[in-house]
Amino acid sequence: MISHDAIVSDPESLNNGIKPSVLTFSGSDSAGLAGMQMDVKVQHxxxxxxxxxxxxxTAQNNQQVFAVNAVDSAMFRAQIEAVSVFRPKAIKTGFVASEAQAQQIIAxxxxxxxxxxxxxxxxxxxGAELHGKRNTDSHRNINRLLLAHCSLLTPNIPEAQSLxxxxxxxAKDLRRAARALVEIGAQAVLIKGGHWQYADHMGLDFFYSPEEQFxxxxxxxxxxxTRGTGCALASAIASAIALGYCxxxxxxxxxxxxxxxxHNAKGLLAKSVRYQDVRYQDTHDKQRYQDTHDKQIKELASFDTPELTSEQSLRQQQSQLNYQDTHDKQIKELASFDTPELTSEQSLRQQQSQLNYQDTHNKGGVEILCFPATQRSLPGLYIESLMATSELSSLVLQKQENPFPGIGDESLGLYPVVxxxxxxxxLLPLGVTTxxxxxxxxxxxxxxxxxxxxxxIATRFQCRLFINDYWQLAIKHGAYGVHLGQEDLVAAAQNESNPIKQLLEAGMRLGISTHCHYEVARAHALKPSYIAYGPVFATQSKDMPWVPQGLAGLAYWQKLLDYPVVAIGGIDHERANAIHGLGVSGIAMISYITQAENPIKVTKSLLRALAL
Known part of the structure; x- marks a missing residue:
């Protein structure tokens, strides 16, 4: 049965003059590194x-949160009413300030x-909490309200622990937490591993739904x-859904x-260390300074009172002396910044202070500039049900360090499937090499x-023969390689004899069929010899749930992937010429050759065209 969930974006939907939108609920970040500011940047x-x-x-920078003021209920409702004239394709929520806001979002x-x-x-x-201690609507309560209505929840480790x-x-705890969040009500959960003990060397996230885990x-x-990564990820996912992706x-x-x-992220230019040392050494110094001097200002204001007791007068004079002492000291410190000569100890302290300042104050945000378009950003995808044990070591062991052998310098060219x-x-006497x-x-x-x-026959003609699916027989009889579809991949991975390892040890080449980002990521985890992508055009060869991606979709993958790319699906002579111009390694054809009235004539014509 064809599942609608398999469908990827329709390129034609982007050319109808309508820009998809995401309805976004989040807080304003005065530093512009997270919250609504990040949401707008990512979606754009x-x-x-x-x-x-x-x-x-919120009043915050890249070090601390100074204040958080929830939008009042009337303004919150007014914003919703104002944007209700639009037809969004997805909703994204970030910081929700109260249970009342959560209830309105649910509605x-x-x-x-x-x-x-x-x-x-x-x-x-x-690390600063956004729901203050005085807020009776806790982070846990607010988000548990939203859980039952979430298509996807994207907590980091601390957020998941709180919930x-x-x-x-x-890894067992992580799975248990993801399952618990789904049992509470979320349809699916993606737990981000950036705060996890394995994150420094693994870069892992875990997806859980009742149907699948990976x-x-x-x-x-x-x-x-790394500021704003959580906001950015949720916004990017919501944006992709708005574009039509499953x-x-x-x-x-x-x-x-x-x-x-x-990879694109850059730091922000911060104020000099002198500004930091005198005025904002840390939150606690600033608060103590503010508390002391607010008190002194009040006491100074009392100088205008016409009648004072002798005791009040004495306290007032002492307060004025304390105030003068404190500010004289600050003035001297400020003046010392212009002193050309510093002791070696002072100089060292100043340099260290500047380094510490740069480490914390220059911290910038994640910088998403365009739709992802490089292979180094492509994750490997590992199906959870295929792992042998309950601990993370199984994933480490399954991670494939060695790639499959390459196809050589010669491209795959015309690639009949028979x-x-x-x-x-x-066909081989005509010059077909794959x-x-x-x-x-x-x-x-x-x-x-x-x-x-x-x-x-292939050996006689020195042709690269790939056997579809039957990997044991391919190894036994010495074929050049094996081609696996996605269902074949799952079956192979569930096989206790570990077919992927056997293929590698036998020196076989491996080609993998893919139809979408999810499947390309799954293929990438195995580091194959080539990746076949399709359907490029509508095909009658097999029943497929995927929307044909056309030349634009194929060009995207040809540019993104470092693997040799094979185009497949609905390709005839005219389309083969256009595809060849994209620089793909191979052009796979099934019915156009095998069902042709004159297969030899068609093949010769294609070989001539692709040789140009």
Whole structure:
């Protein structure tokens, strides 16, 4: 049965003059590094419009939160009413200031019946709590209200711990937490591993839904500029959904966008160390300074009182002396900044202070500039059910360090897919150098004989023969490689004999069929010899739930992937010429050759065209 969830974005939907939008609920960040400011930037970078409803105004920078003021209920409702004229494709929530706001967001979601991506923000990246101690509506209560209506919840480790009420230290804990959040009400959960003990060397996130569980893994990016990553990820996922991608594809796209954004991230120019040393050494010094001098100002104001007791007068004079002493000292310190000569100890302290200042004050935010477009941002995707044990070591062991052998310097070229060995006798003498044997109607001895014969013919013509699916027979008879579809991949990974390892040890090449971001990420985890992508155009060869991506979709993957790319799906002579111009390594054809009135004539014509 074809699932709608398999459908990826329709490129034509982006060309109808309508820009998709995301209804976004989040707080304002005065530093512009997170919250609504980050949401707007990310959604704009991914070609989506952000309609915004502010939940709170925060005074914060890249070190601390100074104040949080929730938007009053009348203004909150007015914002919702104002943007209700638009038709968003998804809802994204960040910081929600109260249970009343959460209830109104739920009501909006129920009316619109569109996906809700919830980033359960409870603290700034600096660690400061956004729900103050005086706020009776806690982070836990607010987000538990939203949980039952979430299409996807995207907590980090501390946020997940807050929601489930236990510590997350092991992979088993992580799975338990994700399952608990779904049991509470979320349709699916993506727990971000950036705060986890494995994050420094693994770059892991964990997805959980009742139907499927998987890990996403990128090589960690060494940068201190990580502000706003949670906001950015949720916004990127919501944007991808608004563009028409299914949830699993949107998650991979979001992960890619964050990784690319971390590579692009830069610091912010901060004030000099002198400004820091005198006026803002740290939060506590500033607060003590403010408390002391506010008190002194009040006491100074009392000088205008005409009648004072002798005791009041004495206290007033002493207060004035204390105030004068404090400010004289500050003036002397300020004056010392212009002193050209410093002792070695003073100079060292000043230099260290400046370094510390730069480390904390220059910290910037993740910088997503465009739709993800590089392979280094592409995560490897590991299906949870395929892991042998309950601990993370199984994933580490499954992570494939060595890639499959390459296809050599010569491109794959015209790549016929045939169902019998006799086609090799027909096509290889014409100059075909790559071919796939895809048999679906034979078993047992007849199947093996057909594969054995095909290998013999391919060897005679020095042709690269890929056997579809039957990896054991391919190894046994010495084929050049094996091609696996996505269902074949799952079956192979569940096989206790570890077919992927056996193929590697046998020196076989591996090609993998893909149709979307999710499947490309799953293929990338295995580091194959090539990746086939399609359908490029509508095809009658097999029933597919995926929207054809056209030349634009194929060009995207050809540019993004470092692997050789093979185009497949609905390709004829004219389309083959256009595809060839994109620089793909191979052009796979099934019915256009095998069902042609004159297969030899068609093949010769294609070979001539692709040789130009």
């Amino acid at each position: 970078a991914l070609a989506v419009h952000c309609t915004s409803v502010l939940t709170a105004v 909006v979601r129920q009316r619109l019946k569109i996906p809700l991506i919830c980033d359960p923000v409870g603290a700034a990246t600096s 489930v009420g236990f510590d997350i230290e092991t 890990w996403l893994q990128n090589e960690p990016v060494d940068t201190p500029h 949830l699993k594809d949107a998650i991979v796209i979001g992960k890619m966008a964050i990784t690319q954004g971390l 169902d019998r060995a006799h086609w090799l006798d027909t 071919i796939q044997l895809r048999i679906k109607d034979l078993t047992g001895q007849s199947l093996e004989e057909e594969i054995k014969r095909a290998v013999e």
